[in-house]
Amino acid sequence: MSKEHKAIPLNQGFIVRKVYKRVPYGEITKEFKQGRGIFIEAIKRQTASYAAKKLTKMMGRKVVQHPAFLKLKGEVLDGYTFELEETERSLSSRQKNTSAFSR
Numbered sequence: 001m002s003k004e005h006k007a008i009p010l011n012q013g014f015i016v017r018k019v020y021k022r023v024p025y026g027e028i029t030k031e032f033k034q035g036r037g038i039f040i041e042a043i044k045r046q047t048a049s050y051a052a053k054k055l056t057k058m059m060g061r062k063v064v065q066h067p068a069f070l071k072l073k074g075e076v077l078d079g080y081t082f083e084l085e086e087t088e089r090s091l092s093s094r095q096k097n098t099s100a101f102s103r
Contacts (some may be wrong), residue, residue, distance in 0.1 A: 023051045025058065028082060032059055037083035039070050048080040055082065 018057075021072040023040065031038045040048070048065045062085040070077045 015099060023047065025051075025055065027053060029058060032063075032084055037081055039077075039079055039081050041070070041077045041079040043080050049083075052082060059084065061085065 023043070028038050028051075040051075043051075045067070048067075052063045052065040063082055064085050065082050067081045068079060068081045070079065
């Protein structure tokens with residue numbers, strides 16, 4: 001195996017360029033303002049994490065993302081859900097998840 005990249009002239013094959021889709025931040029924030037979450041199809045984990053951080057800054061509230069499947073018209077889509085985190089949780093970090101240890 002060679003340690004160098006192979007240079008191939010463009011006229012020797014059929015080229016299909018990669019297309020990167022943009023995350024529709026404006027559309028997502030509209031849905032959040034109406035109290036709804038959103039599902040984005042075919043998004044990578046790293047992109048979902050970055051989008052959640054950016055949306056948190058844009059909304060001024062924490063946005064959480066979760067990997068999910070969406071069944072739509074008989075087709076199963078793979079992606080991530082994005083939702084505003086509920087603010088009702090007023091427990092300190094010490095009080096969370098202690099029920100298993102209270103025996």
